[in-house]
Amino acid sequence: xxxxxxxxxxxxxxxxxxxxxxxxxxxxxxxxxxxxxxxxxxxxxxxxxxxxxxxxxxxxxxxxxxxxxxxxxxxxxxxxxxxxxxxxxxxxxxxxxxxxxxxxxxxxxxxxxxxxxxxxxxxxxxxxxxxxxxxxxxxxxxxxxxxxxxxxxxxxxxxxxxxxxxxxxxxxxxxxxxxxxxxxxxxxxxxxxxxxxxxxxxxxxxxxxxxxxxxxxxxxxxxxxxxxxxxxxxxxxxxxxxxxxxxxxxxxxxxxxxxxxxxxxxxxxxxxxxxxxxxxxxxxxxxxxxxxxxxxxxxxxxxxxxxxxxxxxxxxxxxxxxxxxxxxxxxxxxxxxxxxxxxxxxxxxxxxxxxxxxxxxxxxxxxxxxxxxxxxxxxxxxxxxxxxxxxxxxxxxxxx
Numbered sequence: 001x002x003x004x005x006x007x008x009x010x011x012x013x014x015x016x017x018x019x020x021x022x023x024x025x026x027x028x029x030x031x032x033x034x035x036x037x038x039x040x041x042x043x044x045x046x047x048x049x050x051x052x053x054x055x056x057x058x059x060x061x062x063x064x065x066x067x068x069x070x071x072x073x074x075x076x077x078x079x080x081x082x083x084x085x086x087x088x089x090x091x092x093x094x095x096x097x098x099x100x101x102x103x104x105x106x107x108x109x110x111x112x113x114x115x116x117x118x119x120x121x122x123x124x125x126x127x128x129x130x131x132x133x134x135x136x137x138x139x140x141x142x143x144x145x146x147x148x149x150x151x152x153x154x155x156x157x158x159x160x161x162x163x164x165x166x167x168x169x170x171x172x173x174x175x176x177x178x179x180x181x182x183x184x185x186x187x188x189x190x191x192x193x194x195x196x197x198x199x200x201x202x203x204x205x206x207x208x209x210x211x212x213x214x215x216x217x218x219x220x221x222x223x224x225x226x227x228x229x230x231x232x233x234x235x236x237x238x239x240x241x242x243x244x245x246x247x248x249x250x251x252x253x254x255x256x257x258x259x260x261x262x263x264x265x266x267x268x269x270x271x272x273x274x275x276x277x278x279x280x281x282x283x284x285x286x287x288x289x290x291x292x293x294x295x296x297x298x299x300x301x302x303x304x305x306x307x308x309x310x311x312x313x314x315x316x317x318x319x320x321x322x323x324x325x326x327x328x329x330x331x332x333x334x335x336x337x338x339x340x341x342x343x344x345x346x347x348x349x350x351x352x353x354x355x356x357x358x359x360x361x362x363x364x365x366x367x368x369x370x371x372x373x374x375x376x377x378x379x380x381x382x383x384x385x386x387x388x389x390x391x392x393x394x395x396x397x398x399x400x
Contacts, residue, residue: 013090020088028085028100033058034077034178040065050082050097054220056183063099071104077178079105079211110210114217118244121219126226132250133231135263139199141168142263143192143230145185147176152204152235152256159260167264170198176205181215186224193228200263201228203245204235204256216243225249235259357389364395 004010033050036058040046046068051058061084071080081104084097121127142160146153153171160167172188175181185203192201203216203225215221216236225232226248234249235256246252253259303310349355353363364372365385372378384395 016090020090023086023088026086032081034079054182054218060096071102127247135231136199141197143198143201144169144171145188145203148173152206155256156260159257160264163266164264177212182218182221186221193230200231202233202259207238213243216245222248233259363387
């Protein structure tokens with residue numbers, strides 16, 4: 001590369017020729033995209049624009065008509081693969097691809113690529129049930145991404161309004177087919193996802209061919225939908241159609257009408273449900289009140305509540321009976337004890353020395369109180385004490 005400065009700038013021709021020299025050294029490459037414009041001019045050349053299927057980018061392509069005729073006629077927005085080499089035109093400073101071979105991507109190849117992408121995304125867990133978010137019971141505002149002035153939009157809005165008249169919509173009308181579909185749908189999805197008051201997003205379009213629904217299987221759009229926090233409802237095509245967006249969405253609806261039914265409840269059904277719950281609660285409360293009333297009546301009918309003194313009077317008889325029984329028992333025990341005492345006294349009296357004294361006998365005691373038992377042991381003049389039946393007296397031994 002040559003040196004330049006503000007004092008010694010490079011002329012345009014030098015710069016553009018240097019770019020051409022660099023581009024010419026690049027080899028030919030295979031490139032894929034959609035043909036968005038095609039212009040066959042006189043002179044044997046054809047000019048077209050090759051557009052990316054996921055983002056808003058395109059590049060100019062030219063080729064000889066003989067190269068184009070090998071795949072003619074091409075349908076609108078045909079997806080092709082080209083073998084081309086970059087060319088730089090120094091006169092106007094433009095970059096163009098010169099196509100040497102063009103191949104149209106067939107449906108079989110597209111389906112194979114789609115299946116490969118499906119397997120890849122499934123292995124990353126983008127279709128897992130754990131990632132799916134439950135829809136709100138009653139969304140305040142619904143984001144709707146649909147085609148411009150389409151039946152799908154009318155079906156969603158009218159059915160939702162019919163089921164819940166106060167529901168609000170934030171509608172984004174976009175291109176739902178062709179090269180611009182992925183870009184516009186992705187932009188609308190990002191915009192609705194950023195709105196805090198949007199509780200659920202519906203992406204819908206009517207039926208179409210396999211190629212028409214390809215934008216809704218685009219990898220960038222599917223990954224964007226998987227990253228959204230707001231629940232997404234996919235209603236693309238008919239029941240048999242199944243783009244990858246259906247698999248990553250939180251809820252798949254078979255039709256736009258089905259999407260409206262899944263997102264908002266039926267006000268008539270909710271009113272009936274509330275009535276049924278209210279009646280059920282009323283029956284439960286009344287049944288509970290009847291049960292408690294019956295319990296209270298049973299309690300009030302008990303004798304203790306009808307006559308509170310019954311707890312005293314009923315025990316009074318028991319206490320009186322026990323008292324009488326204790327008196328009888330105690331009296332009987334005293335009588336038996338008295339009889340026993342009389343018998344004991346009689347036995348004691350019969351065995352007492354007093355009884356012997358009462359028969360005329362006396363007890364002779366020495367001065368130390370011991371009883372004299374042998375007259376020979378007594379001494380002359382010894383003092384004695386005589387105990388008689390009634391009283392005592394003293395005596396002196398006068399004769400042995």
